[in-house]
Amino acid sequence: MSESPAPEPVLERLTEPEDGVPHVITTERELLECARAVAAGTGPVALDAERASGYRYGQRAYLVQVRRDDAGTWLIDPIALPDLSPLDEAIGTAEWLLHAATQDLPCLAEVGLRPRQLFDTELGARLLGLPRVGLAAVVEHYLGVSLAKEHSAVDWSTRPLPTPWLRYAALDVEVLAEVRNLMGVDLAAQDKSEWARQEFDALLSWAPAVREEPWRRISGLHKVRGARALGIARELWYARDAIARDRDISPGRVVPDAALVAITQAAPSSTADLPTGHRGIARYGRDWVAAVARARALSDAELPEPTVRSDAPPPPRAWADRDPLAAARLTHVREQLATFAEDRSIPVENVLTPDSLRRVLWSPPEPATPEAFDDALAALDARPWQREVVVPMIAAAVAEHPG
Known part of the structure; x- marks a missing residue:
């Protein structure tokens, strides 16, 4: 009789911040108190x-969480x-610890917080x-504990914020320092500390891409x-965006794509x-009809192009027909990159973005020297x-495969 597999271990669940749930700071006096504590922390x-x-x-941002050793955890209402x-000055050149930095850096910059150095877990x-x-x-990997995430998608503009949400928010920053230390040991053991330093330094000047024609992201536009x-x-996309901005609600809540x-x-x-369906169709019916009328009044020259013009290379599947030598180069490098990524336990897209690789291989610089390739990739x-x-x-x- 075969034995039943051993049950998965039950992880300890983090449910309460070390110092309890902090109250939310809403006054200048409390902000200065927070700044003094953070400045004195280590x-x-x-x-x-x-x-x-x-x-x-x-x-x-509708809530900002800050924690530092010897300073504790602080929750700040950036709407108030x-x-x-003052907090930015208190942090000074100290290292920031963030998880998924590109998600938070723009909204933190809006309230005057900008890192001088950072570590993205x-x-x-x-x-x-x-x-x-x-x-x-x-957190589970490094600390062996379970971190609750059930409040990650709630409406953080709610006031007052419920205590369970604040508990979740405080725990998010409480664990980062310990994770960062253990992760730093692993990066050093795998000879990746310098890689990480360069990646983190690049985030200091990172900014989200601005889309010239954001309306083209409408889901179902291919129809x-x-x-x-x-x-x-x-015109409908811009009408919806204007309504959403004026009412301070997500565009998808005005009407979905x-x-x-x-x-x-x-x-x-x-x-x-107007078609039937979502209640926003009838509610903002005059706005939609006006948008359609504006589009009808456009001259042919004012209408959008059927497709977005791009300087990017063609899709890789088309390379074999359009430039067999470029296709051979791409296959060659992809195979080597895949081997390197597997050997070093790193996602291949983190070694080099697919777009950068395609651009350099589709149109190699002249002369095709290592220095020229280095310059081309640096420009990307x-x-x-x-x-x-x-x-x-x-x-x-x-x-x-010259060509």
């Missing part, structure tokens, strides 16, 4: 921000206190090749045919012609460590 500073992007317009520069987990890189998974219909979809596509296909001349923001790894692979591939 070691790195753990930070986090909670947004309400699924409920409110934009990506602003939109200028946190999510990016560190990727460099180490951890199978899961969410905060709860990383819309013709330049005039695309013009209608564009599916409703925008349905209105586009109906092309109504009056509110009576590849880190020095990435260029050191990849340039020899690219140079060898181009030498074998």
Whole structure:
């Protein structure tokens, strides 16, 4: 008779912050008290921000969490206190600890918080090749405890914030320092400390990309045919965005993308012609009809192009037909990158972004020297460590398949 598999161990669950649930700071006096405590603390500073992007317009922070050894955990309401520069001055050049820094850096900058150095535990987990890189998974890996995440998608613009949400928010920053220390040991053991330093330094100047035509991200836009219909979809997107901004609600709560596509296909001349469905279609019916009318009034030259013009290389699947030598170069380097990534336990896209690789291999610089490849990748923001790894692979591939 075969034995039953051993049950999975039950992890201890973090349920209460070490010093209890802090109250939320809402006054200048309390902010200065927080700043003094943080300035007197020791070691790195753990930070986090909670947004309400699924409920409110934009990506602003509705709660900021800060923790430092010998200073404790502080929860700050950035709506009541939109200028946190006293805290920024208190932190000074101390290292920031963040998880998934690119999610929080923009909204923290909006309230006057900007790092001089940082450590991103999510990016560190990727460099180490951890199978899961969410905060709860990383905490489980390093600390052997379970971190509750059930409040991650709540409406953080709610006032007052419920105590269970504040407990969750405080725990998020409480664990970061210990995780960072253990992760730092692993990065050193795998000879990746310098890689991590370069990646973290690059985040200091990182900014989110600004999309020139954000309306093209409408889900289901592929169902819309013709330049005039695309013009209608564009006008509807901007009408929805204006409503969302004025009402301070998420655009998807005005009407979802599916409703925008349905209105586009109906092309109504009056509110009576609007399709049925989401309540926002009827509620803002005049706005949709006006948007359609604006699109109808556009000249042909003012209508959007059917597709976005791009300087990117063609999709890799088309390379074999359009440039067999480039396709051979791409296959050559991809195989070497995959081997390197597997040997070093790192996702291949963290060694070099696929877009950067395709750009350099599709149009190699002239002359095709290692120095030229290094310059080309540097212009695409590849880190020095990435260029050191990849340039020899690219140079060898181009030498074998010149063209």
